[in-house]
Amino acid sequence: MTETRRAEQAPLIEADIVVVGAGPAGLAAAQAAAGQGARVLLLDAAPAAGGQIWRARQGVAVAAVAQALAALAHSGVRVLAGARVVMPLPDRVLLVDGPHGAQRVRWARLILALGARERLLPFPGWTLPGVFGAGGLQALVKGGWPIAGQRVVVAGSGPLLLAAAATLRKEGAQVVALVEEAPTTVLAGFAGVLLRHPAKALAALRLAAGLRGVPVLAGRRVIEAAGDGRVERVVLAATAADARGERAEIACDALAAGWGLLPQTELGEALGCALAPRHGERAIVVDDRQRSSVAGVFAVGECTGVAGVRAAGLQGGVAGRVAAADLARVGEGEGASPAPAVARALAREAAFAAAVARSFPVPARWAERLRDDTLVCRCEDVAWSDVRQCADLRSAKLATRCGMGHCQGRLCHAGLSASLGWARLPARPPAMPVALSTFLAAADHAAAQAGADDGAGAPPVDVPAPGAAAAFPGAAGAAAVTVAGSAAGAPVPVAPTPARAD
């Protein structure tokens, strides 16, 4: 070894099947794969399993997650919580920013269960303290965010608003209005769809029962959040552009606003997986066995198209079985194909997902809702007037830093797409800003690979048992510098951007 080598290689964990994401899809995939005898490692960036929909309330796991984790522990699946995948490395290895710093994870088959994030769109006042995503505030409240007694407006579009409002009310918030952009005619049509899906109709009725007495304003939208230093009121108008706009103000302490969900595809893109529109948004393309376009890489759940928790679980089961059979070299037989009943159930879920996408589309002509000084990029404080002059996203990044902050365009792109129709730039690693020390582990890995199996790499290590990895010891030697993808498509340099003080 040369003296330029840094102290030690990041620890390497090896598994037959690595599942990224411990929501309903990932949990099902891990269970199915382990059931076939594969050595499975399940990773999630969050401190606990469950994903967004099965999020624990104040640390108490929902029953489905507790059961799944018990089953996983029984079948020897290793679970690593608080572990965010930074980027793929050569030779089927992922670089992971784990609870104890950089780790490397080697996979023989990889199952991506990356989930979805909320579509959060800009409007005047959306950066005021007290304005949240709808699912965002729901998640924070489940994590102990104080909401009891506060007046909350829930607004935007889509069925998620009902769930968010129900949680907020249960935790003691006063939901003063639920503002849905879709008009009552569309909601009536959607109710007709629900009748063909009794289980979903029942769930909707349960949520509605929990919201009795909450004013529901359909065909309305929030045009502004206003207040002195924090949100104190929201201004509403009719959604339809041609409607005579009588405006209304509602006093509130918080606004929770979201417009449906977006598949999280970044890691799939970094691996080279093909994407295509599904249920209204770009998603990872899979075949009927959940195989992506990249050999050995599967994708399941919302990252393959937002279709809900039941579809996620079914797809996870399919992928887990196929991946394990594939590994045992029996995968090309009929046994690995999804059972006809599963295929039929998935088709039903897809039909429902398509109806949701049709009923609650991304609002048209979003640009008309923005003012010159509305910040479209929260990370870098870039105003609408600066961005709309630019020809495309690449020039906007170069000229304004829009999309170059912490979120790496994840948040602002939804607004830019809705208002300007801009396509996203290809995702480039690292997917999120990481400590320089973690990033350097990628260079070490490459050097070790070049060193051709000289045995210099750190030996594989065992990972903590399920539920263990929640503590984060101080990171000795972790550099405070963060790195992120550069603007112009050049290879990612080690330190392209000065560290921000925030």
Added chain:
Amino acid sequence: MTQEQAAIGAVESLCQEVGQQLSLRVDGRALTVCEGTLVAAALAIADPRRGARVAPGGARRLPFCGMGVCGECRVTIDGRPHRLGCQVLCADGMEIRSDD
């Protein structure tokens, strides 16, 4: 009874429902929260108006997306900067700083 004592009393009764109490420090001030509380939530419990991050334009922001995307909840936890407060659970003895 001061406001602070009242708040601690409220936390104690809540923790009896849901689990263990944790003692930590937020910007140097002692705070008690229940097990299962996110760091982002601890900041709000300590001071509902304080928030976490200061944007480049100087405005203070509160957590926004709640799921590790937007980065508005970034704080220093046990000396390690740029941690996402909405992705980390509070632990006993934790030192959270939003002011550096």
